[in-house]
Amino acid sequence: AQTVTQSQPEMSVQEAETVTLSCTYDTSESDYYLFWYKQPPSRQMILVIRQEAYKQQNATENRFSVNFQKAAKSFSLKISDSQLGDAAMYFCAYRSRDDKIIFGKGTRLHILP
Amino acid sequence: DTEVTQTPKHLVMGMTNKKSLKCEQHMGHRAMYWYKQKAKKPPELMFVYSYEKLSINESVPSRFSPECPNSSLLNLHLHALQPEDSALYLCASRPTGDPRETQYFGPGTRLLVL
Numbered sequence: 001a002q003t004v005t006q007s008q009p010e011m012s013v014q015e016a017e018t019v020t021l022s023c024t025y026d027t028s029e030s031d032y033y034l035f036w037y038k039q040p041p042s043r044q045m046i047l048v049i050r051q052e053a054y055k056q057q058n059a060t061e062n063r064f065s066v067n068f069q070k071a072a073k074s075f076s077l078k079i080s081d082s083q084l085g086d087a088a089m090y091f092c093a094y095r096s097r098d099d100k101i102i103f104g105k106g107t108r109l110h111i112l113p
Numbered sequence: 114d115t116e117v118t119q120t121p122k123h124l125v126m127g128m129t130n131k132k133s134l135k136c137e138q139h140m141g142h143r144a145m146y147w148y149k150q151k152a153k154k155p156p157e158l159m160f161v162y163s164y165e166k167l168s169i170n171e172s173v174p175s176r177f178s179p180e181c182p183n184s185s186l187l188n189l190h191l192h193a194l195q196p197e198d199s200a201l202y203l204c205a206s207r208p209t210g211d212p213r214e215t216q217y218f219g220p221g222t223r224l225l226v227l
Contacts, residue, residue, distance in 0.1 A: 035215055043201060045156070045218035052213055091155055099144065099207075100169065101216065103155035 002027045004094050006104035013082045014112050020067075021077045021107045023092030033095040034068070036077045037103075040088040048090070051075065079109075087111045117219035119204050125225045128194060134222045136187040136204030145187040146216060147179060148203040156203055162187060163209065194226045 003026045013019035025034070036048040051059045051068050059066050063080045079086055092104040117138045126132050136145065143164050148156035161169035162181040176198075178190040187204055201223050205216035 033213065033215070042220070044220045045203065045205075047215050047217075050213065050215055095215070098169070099161060099163070100158055106153075106155055 002029070002032075002094050002096055002102050004092055004102050004104040006092050006107050008107045009105070010108045010110065012110040012112055013079075015082055015084060017082055018078060018080045019082055019109065021079075021090055021092075021109070023075045023077070023104055025073050025075065025092070025094050027073070027094065027096070029097060031097065034066075034075045035093040035095065035101075036064070036066070036075075037091045037093055038086075038088045039091065039106075040085075045091075049077065082111050084111050084113065117204055117206055117217050119202075119219040119222050121222060122220070123223045123225075125227065126191065126194065127227055128196075130194075131190070131192045133191065134189040134202055134204075134224075136189075136206075136219055137185055138206045138217070138219075139185055140206065140217070141184075141208070142206035142217070143184060143209045144207040144216075145181060146205040146207075147187070147189055148205065149198075150201040150203055150221070152200075160189075191224075194224075196226050199224055199226045 005024045032053045034051045038046050038048050049061045049064050065078045067076045089106045091106045094102045120135045145162045147159040150156040159173045160179045165181045176193045180188040201221040203221045204219040207216045208214045
């Protein structure tokens, strides 16, 4: 069975600084998708960024980028130029071939003004 | 229309009540999902519907009964719930044509069982 581990329950970063959230996963599948979701206090889950396992190039979306290390089964999220609106719970997620999404336990990110 | 809507936003029910949660999307997505999320925890998958047929049931108790009457609508019927079923219930949908596509989540229904 697949597992997703986020080892940082909470993190804080100064506004305008850069922060990296870590995620590791375990799977025996070779073809899968990885996602970072953001859930602000209003609780609507929003996709931040996605990565296809077959792609070596790391995904980027504006201020958000990932460091995908397939062999190490690591998928970290880097947020550059942190903004107050980035404060949220961030979930790392793995989608398996049978369309199940497995979420990590989440990292609560605080932005310090 | 690019959103998943859920009604009601909040629901309080007794253990003997019968109620239903509703989820709707008009994006043409043919995969729809129910999740349960307890406070400060990640969402847990309950059910998956693919082309209006139940494809995954994650061993959910029978007091939760899903229904997908058409490609835009997903219901979750609730009966004889327990206080520990109090949670945020999230609906999501996904286009099935592109495997890279992720799920779009609704805002959730916050359920309190007394």
